[in-house]
Amino acid sequence: MRAPIRVLVIGFGKMGTAIARLVSEKPGLELVGICARHDSPGSVALQPELGCRLGSDLDVLAEATHPEVAIQATCSRLADVLDDVETLLGHGVHVISIAEEMAWPAASSPERADRLDALARANGVGVLGTGINPGFVLDLLVVALTGVCAHVESIRAERVNDLSPYGPSVLRAQGVGLTPEAFGKGLETGSVVGHYGFPQSIGMIAKTLGWEIERIEETREPILSRQRRETELVTVEPGCAAGCLHTAVAYCQGRPVIRLVHPQQVHPHLEGVQTGDLIEIEGSPDLRLEGRPEIPGGRATAALAVNMIPRLLAAEPGLKSMADLPVPAAMLGDVRGLLEQQSGGKGG
Amino acid sequence: MRAPIRVLVIGFGKMGTAIARLVSEKPGLELVGICARHDSPGSVALQPELGCRLGSDLDVLAEATHPEVAIQATCSRLADVLDDVETLLGHGVHVISIAEEMAWPAASSPERADRLDALARANGVGVLGTGINPGFVLDLLVVALTGVCAHVESIRAERVNDLSPYGPSVLRAQGVGLTPEAFGKGLETGSVVGHYGFPQSIGMIAKTLGWEIERIEETREPILSRQRRETELVTVEPGCAAGCLHTAVAYCQGRPVIRLVHPQQVHPHLEGVQTGDLIEIEGSPDLRLEGRPEIPGGRATAALAVNMIPRLLAAEPGLKSMADLPVPAAMLGDVRGLLEQQSGGKGG
Numbered sequence: 001m002r003a004p005i006r007v008l009v010i011g012f013g014k015m016g017t018a019i020a021r022l023v024s025e026k027p028g029l030e031l032v033g034i035c036a037r038h039d040s041p042g043s044v045a046l047q048p049e050l051g052c053r054l055g056s057d058l059d060v061l062a063e064a065t066h067p068e069v070a071i072q073a074t075c076s077r078l079a080d081v082l083d084d085v086e087t088l089l090g091h092g093v094h095v096i097s098i099a100e101e102m103a104w105p106a107a108s109s110p111e112r113a114d115r116l117d118a119l120a121r122a123n124g125v126g127v128l129g130t131g132i133n134p135g136f137v138l139d140l141l142v143v144a145l146t147g148v149c150a151h152v153e154s155i156r157a158e159r160v161n162d163l164s165p166y167g168p169s170v171l172r173a174q175g176v177g178l179t180p181e182a183f184g185k186g187l188e189t190g191s192v193v194g195h196y197g198f199p200q201s202i203g204m205i206a207k208t209l210g211w212e213i214e215r216i217e218e219t220r221e222p223i224l225s226r227q228r229r230e231t232e233l234v235t236v237e238p239g240c241a242a243g244c245l246h247t248a249v250a251y252c253q254g255r256p257v258i259r260l261v262h263p264q265q266v267h268p269h270l271e272g273v274q275t276g277d278l279i280e281i282e283g284s285p286d287l288r289l290e291g292r293p294e295i296p297g298g299r300a301t302a303a304l305a306v307n308m309i310p311r312l313l314a315a316e317p318g319l320k321s322m323a324d325l326p327v328p329a330a331m332l333g334d335v336r337g338l339l340e341q342q343s344g345g346k347g348g
Numbered sequence: 349m350r351a352p353i354r355v356l357v358i359g360f361g362k363m364g365t366a367i368a369r370l371v372s373e374k375p376g377l378e379l380v381g382i383c384a385r386h387d388s389p390g391s392v393a394l395q396p397e398l399g400c401r402l403g404s405d406l407d408v409l410a411e412a413t414h415p416e417v418a419i420q421a422t423c424s425r426l427a428d429v430l431d432d433v434e435t436l437l438g439h440g441v442h443v444i445s446i447a448e449e450m451a452w453p454a455a456s457s458p459e460r461a462d463r464l465d466a467l468a469r470a471n472g473v474g475v476l477g478t479g480i481n482p483g484f485v486l487d488l489l490v491v492a493l494t495g496v497c498a499h500v501e502s503i504r505a506e507r508v509n510d511l512s513p514y515g516p517s518v519l520r521a522q523g524v525g526l527t528p529e530a531f532g533k534g535l536e537t538g539s540v541v542g543h544y545g546f547p548q549s550i551g552m553i554a555k556t557l558g559w560e561i562e563r564i565e566e567t568r569e570p571i572l573s574r575q576r577r578e579t580e581l582v583t584v585e586p587g588c589a590a591g592c593l594h595t596a597v598a599y600c601q602g603r604p605v606i607r608l609v610h611p612q613q614v615h616p617h618l619e620g621v622q623t624g625d626l627i628e629i630e631g632s633p634d635l636r637l638e639g640r641p642e643i644p645g646g647r648a649t650a651a652l653a654v655n656m657i658p659r660l661l662a663a664e665p666g667l668k669s670m671a672d673l674p675v676p677a678a679m680l681g682d683v684r685g686l687l688e689q690q691s692g693g694k695g696g
Contacts, residue, residue: 036383104693113694125441129693136496140675144492146483147655147676148648149371203693210681277637282410283678285647289639296633300496303632307495319692320686327488328495330631333558344667345452345477346461 003031005309008067008093010058010084011074012036014167015098018302024050026306031063037074047309057070058084062091069094069313070176071305076100078108082116085127089119094312095127096305100196102129103139104207104321116320126312128320130328132300133159134197134338137203138260140322145279145287152283153330155205158261160275161294162268163243164231174244174264175222177234183222183241188340194220194246195262202250202258208323211252218248222279230269240268305326310338350684353657355442358406358432359422360384362515363446366650367419372398374654375625376683381413385422389441393482406432410439411529417661419653424448424544426456430464433475434448437467442660443475444653448544450477451487452555455547465667474660476668478676480648481507482545484503485625486608487552488670493627493635494557502632503553506609507625509642510616511591512579522592522612523570525582531570531589539552542568543610550598550606556671577615590614641668658686 007029009020016034018070024031055061061068070088072081079102085102088095105113120127129135138157146152163174173182175192186192199216206213220243229236236242243265249256268275276292311325322328331338355377357368364382372379381401403409410418418436420429425448433450436443451462468475477483486505494500511522523531523540534540547564554561570589577584584590591613598606616623624640659673670676681688 025498039646102693106693110694113692116696117692132496141635142376143677144489147478148643148651149678150373150647150651150654152678152680202694208677210679210685212681273589284651285644287639287643289636289637291637295496295635299498299633303496303498306498319694321693323673323677324692327492327675329491329556329671330494330497330500331558332500333560337558344461344465345450345454345669346458346465346550346667 002340004028005069005335006032006065006067006339007309007311008033008035008062008065008070010035010070010072013073015298015302016073018298019073020050021303022160022302022306023071026331026335027333028337029306029309032067033061033217035061042122058087062088062093065207067093069096069309072097072099072307076097078102078105082112084115086119089116089123089127092123094125096308096312097127097129098131098301098305099129100131100134102201103131103134103197103306104200104203105129105282105319107203110287113319116157120319121317124317126317126320127313128308128322128325129314130304130308130322132295132297133262134204134320136300136304137267138262142279143203143323144327145206145281145289146283149281149283149285149287150211152281153274154257154259154282156259156261158278159294160263160268160273161297162275163264164266164267166232168233171266175241176243176266177236178222179239180222180224180241181208187220192220192244194244195264198246198248198260201260201333202248204321204323205258206250206252211257213250214250216250218246220244220246223263223265226271229270231266234266252295303330307331310335313339350688352376353417353661353683354378354380354413354415355657356381356383356410356413356418358418358420361421363646363650364421365419366581367653368398368651371419372652373474374679374683375681376685377654377657379651380415381409383405383409406435410436410441410646413666415441415445417657420445420446420447421653426450426453426460427460429461433464434467437464437471437473437475440471440473442473444656444660445475445480446649448475448479448482449548451479451482451545452551453477453667454555455551457513461667468667472665474663474668474672476590476656476660476670478652478656478670480643482548482552482575482647482650483670484648484652485643486545486610487549490627491556491671492675493629493637494631496527497629497631497633497635500557500629502605503609503628504607504609504628506626508611508621509617509645510614510623511612512614513644513646519614519664523589524591524614525584525590526570527587528570528572528589535568540568540592542592543612546594546596546608549608551598552669553606554598554600561598561600564596564598568592568594571611571613574619579614582614584614593689600655611690651678655679658683661687
């Protein structure tokens with residue numbers, strides 16, 4: 001059997017830590033290092049337990065630990081992850097990123113996406129963006145469902161989630177706790193952004209199905225709470241924003257063909273809102289699929305990042321999206337076994 | 349742009365006809381022939397409309413029409429499809445089969461699966477089994493959902509469908525209309541078989557996740573109707589079987605890890621039974637996904653067979669399962685565009 005797959009994790013926040021723990025638990029994976037750029041009290045405490053190398057210089061760490069694949073969990077924007085991703089590709093390391101804009105990089109910059117693809121190919125490795133959303137619920141699962149359709153008229157998908165488990169940067173980006181005025185101002189200044197990922201999900205769906213999208217309309221509005229909502233990190237007073245209702249509609253030949261709806265708030269149950277994931281397809285046939293409560297985002301994203309390792313390693317080099325690779329699957333056995341054989345119903 | 353993809357359809361029953369029509373409608377696909385072995389009044393009527401070649405000798409037809417891919421829609425069993433599939437592979441033709449046992453051939457015969465794989469590789473083409481079930485609802489969708497899990501304890505999936513649109517061979521195999529005694533006798537003699545596909549779905553799930561299955565227990569019992577149910581093809585008297593409740597449980601290390609439940613009957617709504625697809629995963633996290641009514645089987649299988657064409661053509665040669673290839677997607681544009689580029693969020 002081949003040696004364990006050496007995995008480097010970049011980022012030591014909530015997501016990086018969850019991913020590092022999961023990597024260290026999986027047979028066939030070896031956590032060889034964690035790159036934490038910023039002061040992170042958690043990293044110092046956790047590092048002896050995980051028994052891997054800790055460093056703040058990615059170049060040095062990659063050189064020292066010889067990872068086969070790196071999982072990047074530091075930020076959301078393509079522009080902010082490119083340096084790290086390119087450094088890793090340059091070291092011949094496969095890269096899986098949970099940065100939202102990496103789920104479909106061309107949505108931010110076709111030129112940068114092309115450059116990533118060329119760099120990955122030149123180094124004989126793959127690079128993939130994944131996560132619960134974008135990357136799974138509002139795009140991959142939608143695409144897969146259309147696979148049973150002869151024709152599709154339009155798609156509507158909605159994810160109603162609970163932001164309570166999330167950290168301060170997510171809560172800020174959703175305007176949680178703000179007065180309506182402050183929320184409006186936050187939208188203007190860019191401190192309130194809503195969901196990162198609609199152009200990415202729409203890009204993946206439209207490209208895979210063959211729709212040419214001429215424009216995307218996005219709207220963001222505060223979800224005003226009628227009562228007080230408290231979490232460890234934030235308090236929402238009555239009349240203030242419990243979160244952000246963000247919607248995107250994509251048009252093809254003047255017709256709205258994709259509508260994605262993502263109201264994110266803390267403690268939605270306090271006002272009787274049931275969380276869940278819903279996909280509705282108008283086509284031949286019509287389809288409707290739903291899950292309640294919603295797939296928990298943080299845990300699912302950590303699992304997806306780890307579970308996609310064998311898929312990316314088995315693929316041709318280059319920039320990949322979730323729609324380019326076989327579906328993710330929980331890894332319940334030794335990962336190395338999965339890589340030693342293709343299955344195809346051959347048994348093996 | 350490349351020339352249209354030449355498609356041959358084998359089988360001219362209900363499924364073959366639906367597939368041939370769909371192929372003829374899709375930009376970038378060209379229906380070049382239909383192979384109908386048996387007398388088929390439909391084929392003679394439809395052939396001028398579709399404008400393709402009709403024949404009963406597959407070898408001659410493949411030689412004459414030079415298909416790039418063939419879709420086989422004739423029967424359920426691996427043993428019954430092998431001759432045709434091997435003939436096609438020998439002609440260097442990619443093969444997509446909707447035979448249930450082709451969804452995971454190793455479940456019927458690991459040796460035959462290996463032989464198919466070797467033959468496909470030797471001829472530089474791919475061979476794939478697909479369909480709504482096995483092939484999608486109770487296996488591919490289950491696998492994809494586990495992708496958001498760090499761990500999985502057990503899986504339960506259920507498909508409650510309506511057999512009313514199906515043809516006589518399906519109704520017979522489910523014992524529709526039989527007295528309880530005749531149903532029991534049918535199970536003994538093998539004329540009542542229930543669902544084809546549980547060992548295939550279980551094989552795909554278990555292999556992809558990494559569970560070693562030591563045994564599968566299947567049970568089949570009549571769904572006894574309390575009232576009269578009539579379709580165009582069959583009448584179910586009160587006290588007789590409206591269909592078959594077929595269940596399979598797969599064990600790993602003595603523990604039941606996969607439970608698949610598939611009650612199939614005509615007109616379930618007459619007794620207040622709501623049809624639907626349901627997947628429940630006990631794991632980290634727990635998941636539940638459902639769709640009501642069920643995805644319509646016949647239409648979905650025809651769509652899947654056609655929609656998987658670009659996926660199979662873009663893959664490495666060999667025997668593939670749905671879990672080995674990128675997810676299916678409705679083809680709403682010209683198929684050739686999809687094949688000319690990989691996407692990967694590169695735009696293009």
